[in-house]
Amino acid sequence: MLISAKKMLQKAQAGHYAVGQFNIHNLEWTKAILITAQELNSPVILGVSEGAGKYMTGYKTVVGMLKGMLEELKITVPVALHLDHGSYEACHTCIEAGFSSIMFDGSHFPIEENVEKTKELVNICAKKDISLEAEVGSIGGEKDGVVEMGECANLQECKKIVDLGIDMLAAGIGNIHGVYPPNWKGLSFETLAAVRKLTGVIPLVLHGGTGIPSGQIKKAIDLGVSKINVNTECQLAFAAATRAYVEAGKDKQGKGFDPRKLLLPGTKVIKKTVQEKMELFGSLGKA
Numbered sequence: 001m002l003i004s005a006k007k008m009l010q011k012a013q014a015g016h017y018a019v020g021q022f023n024i025h026n027l028e029w030t031k032a033i034l035i036t037a038q039e040l041n042s043p044v045i046l047g048v049s050e051g052a053g054k055y056m057t058g059y060k061t062v063v064g065m066l067k068g069m070l071e072e073l074k075i076t077v078p079v080a081l082h083l084d085h086g087s088y089e090a091c092h093t094c095i096e097a098g099f100s101s102i103m104f105d106g107s108h109f110p111i112e113e114n115v116e117k118t119k120e121l122v123n124i125c126a127k128k129d130i131s132l133e134a135e136v137g138s139i140g141g142e143k144d145g146v147v148e149m150g151e152c153a154n155l156q157e158c159k160k161i162v163d164l165g166i167d168m169l170a171a172g173i174g175n176i177h178g179v180y181p182p183n184w185k186g187l188s189f190e191t192l193a194a195v196r197k198l199t200g201v202i203p204l205v206l207h208g209g210t211g212i213p214s215g216q217i218k219k220a221i222d223l224g225v226s227k228i229n230v231n232t233e234c235q236l237a238f239a240a241a242t243r244a245y246v247e248a249g250k251d252k253q254g255k256g257f258d259p260r261k262l263l264l265p266g267t268k269v270i271k272k273t274v275q276e277k278m279e280l281f282g283s284l285g286k287a
Contacts, residue, residue: 017282137172
């Protein structure tokens with residue numbers, strides 16, 4: 001069932017576990033995530049970036065696809081459809097398209113403008129029972145071949161955004177999108193603890209959950225992280241399985257070139273990766 005992420009994350013926070021957000025890219029990928037969540041009785045958040053939304057021919061198409069899949073697969077665990085790192089314009093579009101959760105990434109705006117735009121979205125989302133996530137402190141990642149280290153959030157800016165009435169906060173703690181470089185210093189738990197102390201009981205979000213050591217993941221959950229985004233790990237596993245299939249020449253055997261067969265090994269490994277992450281996050285059996 002498609003629901004707002006708010007109550008899902010409040011329950012996770014109270015139980016000291018995290019709900020995984022797995023970004024979706026195609027029908028088979030999405031199906032694999034949903035089936036795994038159902039089998040493990042785990043809540044799940046399906047993330048869609050602006051780029052993925054356009055690739056999948058639009059946000060309304062994504063909503064229709066997901067609703068049809070939930071019905072066809074008889075999915076009963078809680079599912080949230082979430083816009084990931086959305087622009088101000090994309091947030092409005094996804095609200096109208098029927099998303100149950102959005103993230104407004106206003107971290108690149110001056111704090112006054114971030115507050116103004118976030119406040120407007122808070123009011124709209126509250127009327128429609130849509131969850132709203134906000135970000136303070138930019139997340140690092142690769143750009144033009146160079147990996148930029150993630151920022152640590154400004155505590156007072158976190159407080160200003162949280163006081164507007166958002167449902168979850170992504171506070172930068174040195175985390176990075178994509179593959180972490182060898183010289184990465186690790187998560188700043190001092191920043192995370194300070195954000196927790198200042199902002200109270202709001203569920204916190206950790207982006208860039210790929211490649212972070214399990215011990216740091218568990219410590220982050222202990223400090224209030226209730227939602228963890230995993231995307232790159234699924235992409236890497238999918239790519240490796242697909243590459244192995246092609247290098248073994250299976251695409252040249254019979255109708256092995258059929259996309260349904262070509263993508264099947266990657267789909268299977270997605271299920272394995274999702275299960276491993278749900279076990280780590282502690283959400284198994286929590287639906």
